[in-house]
Amino acid sequence: MVQPLSKSEVHQLMSLLSDEQKTFIERYSKQSKKSKWIEAIARRKGMVLSEDTPYEEIEPLIEDWILVDIMDSxxxxxxxxxECGRALRYQYRVLHKKEGKVYGYGSSCFEHHTNLSPEVVKDIKSGFHSVDLERDEILITYFRGTDWSLEPYLHVDTIPSEFRKQHRLELPLTVRQRSKVIRLAEAYKQKKLWNKGFGQLDDYQKEIFFTIEKDEQWEIIRKITQLEENDYPELPAEFQDEEVLRFYSAGLPLLERHMEFLEDYRLQQIQSEKRTLIKRGAGGLPKRFQYRTGLDPSIHSSTRLDYQTLIERHLETLRSVRENEHRIPEGLKKDWIKVQQQVRDLKKELNIDYSNFKVLVNNLCYALQVERDEFL
Ligand SMILES: [Zn+2]
Known part of the structure; x- marks a missing residue:
C-alpha cells in the first residue's frame, strides 16, 4: 500500500513534471473527486452503481448538491x-441544484453548510482520500520507474481514453487502473473468440446453439475455434439420442456430455455382447443384441421392411419434407438425398438401414419444424 505523501512532497514531485503531465494529473484528480462526490450521494440514495457507470449518467439523478469544481491556489x-470567511488553498465549488446557485466551501466546511448527512460527508472524504492516494501512487511510480506498460493492450478498444493519454504522457498507470486494463483485455479476448466462433455457424447450427446453456455454448465456441480438442467420433448406426444426432447431423462438435452418452452406450453394447456370448455358451438360442430400449421392436424383427410398409408409415412425413425441401439447411441437403435414395432402393427390393433412415428423417423434420409420424 502506498503511503500518502505530505503536501510539500506532492508539491516537490509535481514541480518536476512537465506542464502537460502536471495538468493531466490535476485534471484527473479533479474529475475523480467529482465522481466520488456523486457516487457517495447516489449510494446514500440507494442507487446501484457499477464501477463503470459514467459520471454523466448519475449526475442528472442527483437533485441536491453537486461538486462542480475544485479551485487550488x-x-x-x-x-x-x-462562505464562512476562512481563507482557503482549496475551494470546493458546490452547486445547489434546487436554488441553481454555486457556493464555495473549504473541505472541512461543506459538512456544516450543506444539508448532506455526516455519513455522506464521511463517504465523500474517504473517496477524496483514495483519489489523493492514487495521485501519490502515480507520482511515486513515475519517479521510481516501472516495467509495466500499456503498450501490449493498446489494441483493446475498450481501454478508456484517459488511460491512453496517461500512457502517452509517460505517466504510469496505478495498480487499480492496471487491473482494470487486464480485466478489459480479457473481456475483449473473450468477445473476439465468441465472434470468431459464432461467425462460423450457419443458420441451422445457430438454431441448435441457442437451445443450450451459456456454458455449453462456450464449449462449442472453444471447440469450433480449436481452443479445445474437437473430435467427431463415429456414431454407432443404431445410436438414438435425439440431441446428439441433431448436433452430429448439423456438423456441430459434440459436447462433453454427449461424449459421455456415447461412452455409456458403447459400454452397454459390450455388456450386452458379453451376455449373449454367455447365453450361447450355456446352450441358449443365439439372441440378437438389444442395445436400444424403448424402440419399435419390429425394426429388429427378421421380417424385412418392405417398400409398402415404409410408405404406409411415413408417406405423410416424407410429403411434408418434400413440400419444404427449399428450406432444408445446407448441412442436411445430402441427408435428404440419401433418404430419397433409400426409398428408391427399397422399391427395388434392396436392403436399407431403417434406423438410419429414421434418424435422417427425424433430423429433417426437426430442422423444418414439420410434424413427425408416430413411427419415427
Ligand atoms: Zn467555512
Missing amino acids: GYGNRDYVC
Missing part, C-alpha cells in the same frame, strides 16, 4: 475564501 497560498 497552489502550494503555500490561500487565495480563496469559504
Whole structure:
C-alpha cells in the first residue's frame, strides 16, 4: 500500500513534471473527486452503481448538491475564501441544484453548510482520500520507474481514453487502473473468440446453439475455434439420442456430455455382447443384441421392411419434407438425398438401414419444424 505523501512532497514531485503531465494529473484528480462526490450521494440514495457507470449518467439523478469544481491556489497560498470567511488553498465549488446557485466551501466546511448527512460527508472524504492516494501512487511510480506498460493492450478498444493519454504522457498507470486494463483485455479476448466462433455457424447450427446453456455454448465456441480438442467420433448406426444426432447431423462438435452418452452406450453394447456370448455358451438360442430400449421392436424383427410398409408409415412425413425441401439447411441437403435414395432402393427390393433412415428423417423434420409420424 502506498503511503500518502505530505503536501510539500506532492508539491516537490509535481514541480518536476512537465506542464502537460502536471495538468493531466490535476485534471484527473479533479474529475475523480467529482465522481466520488456523486457516487457517495447516489449510494446514500440507494442507487446501484457499477464501477463503470459514467459520471454523466448519475449526475442528472442527483437533485441536491453537486461538486462542480475544485479551485487550488497552489502550494503555500490561500487565495480563496469559504462562505464562512476562512481563507482557503482549496475551494470546493458546490452547486445547489434546487436554488441553481454555486457556493464555495473549504473541505472541512461543506459538512456544516450543506444539508448532506455526516455519513455522506464521511463517504465523500474517504473517496477524496483514495483519489489523493492514487495521485501519490502515480507520482511515486513515475519517479521510481516501472516495467509495466500499456503498450501490449493498446489494441483493446475498450481501454478508456484517459488511460491512453496517461500512457502517452509517460505517466504510469496505478495498480487499480492496471487491473482494470487486464480485466478489459480479457473481456475483449473473450468477445473476439465468441465472434470468431459464432461467425462460423450457419443458420441451422445457430438454431441448435441457442437451445443450450451459456456454458455449453462456450464449449462449442472453444471447440469450433480449436481452443479445445474437437473430435467427431463415429456414431454407432443404431445410436438414438435425439440431441446428439441433431448436433452430429448439423456438423456441430459434440459436447462433453454427449461424449459421455456415447461412452455409456458403447459400454452397454459390450455388456450386452458379453451376455449373449454367455447365453450361447450355456446352450441358449443365439439372441440378437438389444442395445436400444424403448424402440419399435419390429425394426429388429427378421421380417424385412418392405417398400409398402415404409410408405404406409411415413408417406405423410416424407410429403411434408418434400413440400419444404427449399428450406432444408445446407448441412442436411445430402441427408435428404440419401433418404430419397433409400426409398428408391427399397422399391427395388434392396436392403436399407431403417434406423438410419429414421434418424435422417427425424433430423429433417426437426430442422423444418414439420410434424413427425408416430413411427419415427
Ligand atoms: Zn467555512
